[in-house]
Amino acid sequence: MDIVPDQCTAERAAEAGKKFAHLVSVMARLRAPGGCPWDRKQTFDTIKSYLLEEAYEVMDAIDRRDWQGVAEELGDLLLQPVFFAEMAAEQGLFTISDSLDAINEKLIRRHPHVFGDAIAETAEDVKQRWDEIKKREKAAGDAGSSASVLEGVPRNLPALMEAEKISHKAAALGFEWPDIGGVMEKLQEEAAELAHARGGTDQEHIEHEIGDLLFTLVNLARFLKVDPEQALRKTNARFRRRFAHIESQAGDAMASMPLDRMEELWQEAKRLERA
Numbered sequence: 001m002d003i004v005p006d007q008c009t010a011e012r013a014a015e016a017g018k019k020f021a022h023l024v025s026v027m028a029r030l031r032a033p034g035g036c037p038w039d040r041k042q043t044f045d046t047i048k049s050y051l052l053e054e055a056y057e058v059m060d061a062i063d064r065r066d067w068q069g070v071a072e073e074l075g076d077l078l079l080q081p082v083f084f085a086e087m088a089a090e091q092g093l094f095t096i097s098d099s100l101d102a103i104n105e106k107l108i109r110r111h112p113h114v115f116g117d118a119i120a121e122t123a124e125d126v127k128q129r130w131d132e133i134k135k136r137e138k139a140a141g142d143a144g145s146s147a148s149v150l151e152g153v154p155r156n157l158p159a160l161m162e163a164e165k166i167s168h169k170a171a172a173l174g175f176e177w178p179d180i181g182g183v184m185e186k187l188q189e190e191a192a193e194l195a196h197a198r199g200g201t202d203q204e205h206i207e208h209e210i211g212d213l214l215f216t217l218v219n220l221a222r223f224l225k226v227d228p229e230q231a232l233r234k235t236n237a238r239f240r241r242r243f244a245h246i247e248s249q250a251g252d253a254m255a256s257m258p259l260d261r262m263e264e265l266w267q268e269a270k271r272l273e274r275a
Contacts, residue, residue, distance in 0.1 A: 051080045160229045163218040180223045245269035
């Protein structure tokens, strides 16, 4: 499909295209004979952990609203697919052009309300259509396969994110509470089971019940349209700020400070945030 952008968009795309091509060339030079020994030594397995690390650094910069940092971290993140694709090209597996073709075709295919005649008036309509198209694509690709729909959720995602995706897919197939009241009842049930487990000495049982409770909380977040991963990240950030306030006030006396004084400083930090 031919896409005709406005002049400003076309100029921005042309500039980005040149710089992206330069990045591909730089990466190829680093991996070439006589290039960088470290880069030449890397494999898919040694590099893959950096992909996740760079993604989290982007998220951290966004949370801090450090836009210059976001720009820089996005550059680091962009390097990762170029690195992977260069190694793949060396082995004759695929090239970065194949990856670009795949995402361009997918975006157009899954946005028929923009590039076709379909209608989607709300973000919810778009999400539903995206999921329907994705499901049809997967069904066509898995014809004759009996693999679980949950196999599409990567097992090495952060646990909260994995739980959210698992519960979303299960709910899409009808394995769902009729309303949020059912989730709240389940939450109370799991809390009671955890309390019962704490009365024993089986640590594995306690761990099991903690996991069930966390999974139910993820479902509650999904019902309330809250991203549990982001919610916890923001809570972590608040805890860091408030605890830092306690440390700054306590100085060297932190270890000997009474708990009630720490609580006073914690509440003070909360008031300062609101102010």
